[in-house]
Amino acid sequence: MSRKIKLLWDFRGPDAKETAKHHTIHLKEFTTIENLEFIEIDIQEKNPMLFSAFITVNENDMKTFRDALKPHRGEIA
Template identity: 80%
Template sequence: MSRKIKLLWDFRGPDALETAKHHTVHLKEFATLENLNYHQIDIQEKNPMLVAAFITVEEKDMKIFRDALKPQRGEIA
């Protein structure tokens, strides 16, 4: 069974929540246009001033997403 990798983009400031939500739209568009599979696209709210948008993908597909979308960080899901 392959591992799942969560790729994250952090947004800070008073508009962080809305910016992160908007970023998830683009993550979905990219996956659809490139015909790539993913497990989940969502946001994580750390506090009102720090929100992360993320996509969870199979480890085998991680480099495609990483190289094209330049996430700020990644972690094993």
């Protein structure tokens, strides 16, 4: 079984939540256009002024997503 990797994009400020939500739309569009599999796309709140959009993928697909989408950071899910 391969590990799951979470790729994250951080958004700060009073509009962070809405910006993160909007970013998930583009993540979903990318996976559809490129016909790529993913596990989850969502947002998470660190605090009211910091939200992250994320996509969770299988480790063997991570480089494809990382190279194309340039996430701010990644972590083992």
